[in-house]
Amino acid sequence: MQTALLIEQILNGLQFGVMLFLMAAGLTLIFGVMGLINLAHGSLYMVGAFACATVAAATGSFWLGLIASLAAAAAAGALIEVTVIRRLYDRDHLDQVLATFALILVFSEGTRWVFGSIPLYLNIPPLLSGAIPLPGGSAYPLYRVAIIGVGIAVAVGLHLLITRTRLGMRIRAGESDREMIGALGVDIRTLYTVVFALGAALAGLAGALVGAIQSVQVGMGEPVLILAFVVIVIGGIGSIHGALVGALLVGLIDTLGRFLLPVALAAFMGPSAAASIGASLASILIYVFMALVLAIRPRGLFAAAG
Amino acid sequence: MSRETLISLVIVLALLAIPLWATAVGETFYITLATRMAILALAAVGLNIALGLGGLVSFGHAAFFGIGGYAAGILASHAFNMEPLPFGLPGTNAMPVIWATAIVASGLVALAIGAISLRTAGVYFIMITLAFAQMIFYFAISWPAYGGEDGLSIFVRNQFPGVNTLDGLTFFFVCFGLLMAGLLLFSLLRDSRFGAALQAARQNERRLATVGIAPYRIRLAAFVISAMVTGVAGALFADLNRFVSPSMLSWHMSGELIVLIILGGVGRLAGPVAGAMLYVAFEYFLGGITERWQLFLGLLLLAVVLFARGGVVGLLAGKARHG
Numbered sequence: 001m002q003t004a005l006l007i008e009q010i011l012n013g014l015q016f017g018v019m020l021f022l023m024a025a026g027l028t029l030i031f032g033v034m035g036l037i038n039l040a041h042g043s044l045y046m047v048g049a050f051a052c053a054t055v056a057a058a059t060g061s062f063w064l065g066l067i068a069s070l071a072a073a074a075a076a077g078a079l080i081e082v083t084v085i086r087r088l089y090d091r092d093h094l095d096q097v098l099a100t101f102a103l104i105l106v107f108s109e110g111t112r113w114v115f116g117s118i119p120l121y122l123n124i125p126p127l128l129s130g131a132i133p134l135p136g137g138s139a140y141p142l143y144r145v146a147i148i149g150v151g152i153a154v155a156v157g158l159h160l161l162i163t164r165t166r167l168g169m170r171i172r173a174g175e176s177d178r179e180m181i182g183a184l185g186v187d188i189r190t191l192y193t194v195v196f197a198l199g200a201a202l203a204g205l206a207g208a209l210v211g212a213i214q215s216v217q218v219g220m221g222e223p224v225l226i227l228a229f230v231v232i233v234i235g236g237i238g239s240i241h242g243a244l245v246g247a248l249l250v251g252l253i254d255t256l257g258r259f260l261l262p263v264a265l266a267a268f269m270g271p272s273a274a275a276s277i278g279a280s281l282a283s284i285l286i287y288v289f290m291a292l293v294l295a296i297r298p299r300g301l302f303a304a305a306g
Numbered sequence: 307m308s309r310e311t312l313i314s315l316v317i318v319l320a321l322l323a324i325p326l327w328a329t330a331v332g333e334t335f336y337i338t339l340a341t342r343m344a345i346l347a348l349a350a351v352g353l354n355i356a357l358g359l360g361g362l363v364s365f366g367h368a369a370f371f372g373i374g375g376y377a378a379g380i381l382a383s384h385a386f387n388m389e390p391l392p393f394g395l396p397g398t399n400a401m402p403v404i405w406a407t408a409i410v411a412s413g414l415v416a417l418a419i420g421a422i423s424l425r426t427a428g429v430y431f432i433m434i435t436l437a438f439a440q441m442i443f444y445f446a447i448s449w450p451a452y453g454g455e456d457g458l459s460i461f462v463r464n465q466f467p468g469v470n471t472l473d474g475l476t477f478f479f480v481c482f483g484l485l486m487a488g489l490l491l492f493s494l495l496r497d498s499r500f501g502a503a504l505q506a507a508r509q510n511e512r513r514l515a516t517v518g519i520a521p522y523r524i525r526l527a528a529f530v531i532s533a534m535v536t537g538v539a540g541a542l543f544a545d546l547n548r549f550v551s552p553s554m555l556s557w558h559m560s561g562e563l564i565v566l567i568i569l570g571g572v573g574r575l576a577g578p579v580a581g582a583m584l585y586v587a588f589e590y591f592l593g594g595i596t597e598r599w600q601l602f603l604g605l606l607l608l609a610v611v612l613f614a615r616g617g618v619v620g621l622l623a624g625k626a627r628h629g
Contacts, residue, residue, distance in 0.1 A: 037429050037432060084608060084612070087612055093363060093429055094568075097363065097432060098565065098607060099607075099608055099612065101564075102604040102605070102611065103604065104604070105607070106604035106608070108600070109598050109601035110601060112598075232433075233434060237429060276449075283444040283445060283447070287440070291422050291438075294422055294425065294434065295425075299426070
């Protein structure tokens with residue numbers, strides 16, 4: 001029984017990590033190419049979840065909702081890039097933080113205005129509503145396995161996009177020398193909009209996928225955003241590989257910490273004290289991990305050059 | 307008297323005038339509003355030491371604000387319940403002791419956070435201070451002893467020797483006095499040798515190192531002092547609301563503190579005061595008209611960042627003499 005529970009928790013950790021990767025990949029890509037810190041990334045996650053929930057409720061199809069989430073988040077991303085973000089590229093980080101913080105206020109209040117404060121619910125599609133058996137007799141929800149699959153597919157896809165395509169070549173060139181690729185005739189403004197919309201679409205996808213497990217509500221993006229920051233700080237800002245490794249580490253450490261710490265502490269103290277102290281310690285575990293990584297490697301595990 | 311000094315004076319006197327006017331016309335609610343302005347201004351003055359003088363964009367100052375608040379809440383709750391603290395120390399409801407505790411506690415936490423975060427710079431620093439503040443936020447939520455997610459009430463406002471802090475106007479003067487002390491500290495620091503080194507570290511780190519001053523220690527000291535001032539403001543804020551909750555530690559609070567400084571003017575003496583007055587007034591008047599005031603705050607903020615850099619003080623007193 002205990003092993004089955006452990007396997008289940010490891011899978012939960014992987015699923016959480018994969019989710020964080022979808023968020024962190026966009027953040028780190030945007031920072032790597034444009035040098036921009038985007039707090040409003042969590043709002044794009046929320047936009048994706050709301051678009052999916054609305055379209056799925058209207059049409060009855062989760063899959064149409066998923067497409068809508070990608071489209072809506074990418075469109076919202078492109079819109080804010082053209083209207084606001086574009087003006088921030090050569091500003092200092094303080095201005096970027098403030099302007100994107102302002103965008104969060106606008107997105108959150110705007111969404112609350114349109115949809116109200118009551119959470120929406122999104123059903124898992126029937127195709128994925130089953131469970132797969134685990135060794136030891138328990139079962140694991142198929143939907144969560146599918147999320148892990150989507151995450152792996154996105155990671156592979158991004159890797160191929162960046163190493164094998166013309167767009168990826170331009171992204172890499174933009175990371176190393178943006179003036180040079182401008183001089184070589186690449187339309188940087190469009191490239192930036194495309195990269196931003198790509199990152200936004202990934203965030204929207206994450207929001208839609210998680211929306212079916214949790215409730216869809218205003219403010220859902222912010223805790224995820226901060227965890228995604230932790231992920232890219234651990235992985236090294238600007239590195240997609242770092243984001244993947246960091247996301248899986250954070251997902252596993254957080255999930256397993258919540259599961260194992262109370263059990264481990266119960267060996268020393270009463271069960272109720274172990275449960276409460278264990279929960280408190282588990283909630284700060286990933287930050288302690290981040291501090292440790294930074295103490296050893298201040299620029300993260302996979303620091304990009306420069 | 308330079309133009310900026312004059313404008314600083316006008317801003318501070320305007321803040322002082324609000325509760326006096328409110329008392330004269332019997333609108334005591336505005337005293338609370340002015341007290342809120344003074345306390346948030348003090349918190350932002352603290353952040354302005356790190357952000358304005360040192361260029362350290364701390365996105366985690368809510369941690370120190372909240373720690374100050376919890377210092378007040380925890381000491382007062384032990385005094386109220388007559389329970390000793392660890393090591394047999396008694397609780398207290400004397401403000402000076404609470405402030406000292408808030409200063410020490412936020413200073414120590416800032417030392418730990420700063421020592422790690424200041425190894426990095428730029429975006430890393432922003433994200434790491436945010437992450438550490440979030441760590442303390444989650445800890446406060448999951449630690450059940452002092453209210454956890456529900457927060458902790460302070461049943462009777464804490465006392466300052468010799469005055470009656472239950473009176474709104476008196477409590478305003480206590481807060482205003484501390485704000486003046488904070489502004490004095492800011493201006494002394496800014497004009498000191500330490501302040502010169504700190505500002506030089508912001509402007510050109512390599513040059514500072516060339517003349518033999520290590521930026522790391524200077525920045526760490528500034529970060530700790532900055533946190534201490536914000537911590538005192540947190541203790542006052544808890545006393546104003548007679549309530550402490552994890553929301554004081556939330557990252558929205560950190561964002562708000564930065565917003566106050568930007569609205570007022572980064573690195574300017576009276577910037578945080580002007581910013582806090584504007585913010586609280588905006589929150590109150592627009593909040594009275596529409597529930598969606600944060601939407602308009604967001605739009606205003608976007609406009610300030612994109613088009614009106616320098617904030618209120620910058621608008622009134624012109625650009626700062628030194629970048």
